[in-house]
Amino acid sequence: MGYPDRPGWLRYIQRTPYSDGVLYGSPTAENVGKPTIIEITAYNRRTFETARHNLIINIMSAEDFPLPYQAEFFIKNMNVEEMLASEVLGDFLGAVKNVWQPERLNAINITSALDRGGRVPLPINDMKEGVYVMVGADVPFSSCLREVENPQNQLRCSQEMEPVITCDKKFRTQFYIDWCKISLVDKTKQVSTYQEVIRGEGILPDGGEYKPPSDSLKSRDYYTDFLITLAVPSAVALVLFLILAYIMCCRREGVIQLVHHSAIQKSTKELRDMSKNREIAWPLSTLPVFHPVTGEIIPPLHTDSYDSTNMPLMQTQQNLPHQTQIPQQQTTGDFRLTTFQRFEVNGIPEERKLTEAMNL
Helix, strand or coil, X not given: CXXXXXXXXXXXXXXXXXXXXXXXXXXXXXXXXXXXXEEEEEECCCCCCXXXXXXXXXXXXXXXXXXXXXXXXXXXXXXXXXHCCHHHHHHHHHHHHHHHCXXXXXXXXXXXXXXXXXXXXXXXXXXXXXXXXEEEECCCCCHHHHHHHCHHHHHHHHCCCCCCCHHHHHHHCCCCECHHHCEEEECCCCCCCCCCCCCXXXXXXXXXXXXCCCCCCCCCCCHXXXXXXXXXXXXXXXXXXXXXXXXXXXXXXXXXXXHHHHHHHHHHHHHHHHHHHCCCCCCHHHCCEECCCCCCEECCCCCCCXXXXXXXXXXXXXXCCXXXXXXXXXXXXXEEEEEEXXXXXXXXXXXXXXXXXXXX
């Protein structure tokens, strides 16, 4: 009471809004003799009626009830709120008492496995979180509990196998204990490990309680610091931008190469356009001719769609309809036959002698 939260050693758990809430925990030696008052406020969800109750917890020293022999069990098939039920906890202490045979046996601490770093179980097969229960007695451990420390059982635990414990049957009916996680503590053999702290260079001297500064501190204007924080990076960024702009725009060493490349590309394009539009001269034997007798225009040997690249320059001599054969007389009285063909080149008629068909 008088604090915003419950003490650090005290825990609270409530599974659902309609289930019982449980307060549990184990106080430390610093809390001995100090009464702890817990103010509990509850309200009715239907009528919104509230009620308050003060719970007073008196903590006594454990030295009044010495239990030097302590054993901690891990129970797999229980949750912490189930273990805190008086009848369940009584059954567990009864099973331990049958195995241990002490004169006085009490539960010292009960902790959920989630508080020890355990994982939340999957909501299948009614799996539980698990709970650690520490009990203390006034007599040494029994031989059954000592069986966990055998080398054979330690080896089986290292291989993730269950150890062989003779008294496990007394717990198996209600409690499933993981014997590999049991710990036995004998405080009669513990040696104090307290050492006096020697202050050196790595330890700061105790300065006492913290004293916050008074309200008389002068206010400080951070406007100038704010401007400097923005101005310096902005000026540096502006200088870098101007240097980069000068390098990119005024110091371009590849201007001549770019102009030369552009001229070559332009000339190549012009040559390609000229090659597409050029007119290939037809051979003389394919041009239109005039008949030497009738004067009629005779069409060429091939049409315009004919591929002229495979056309020979001179056609094979043949007796074609547009050819004229004129016999000529020799001095000896014989005749020889000569073939003439009329051509028209660039609009100018021209007669050429082609071959002599016969040698007389």
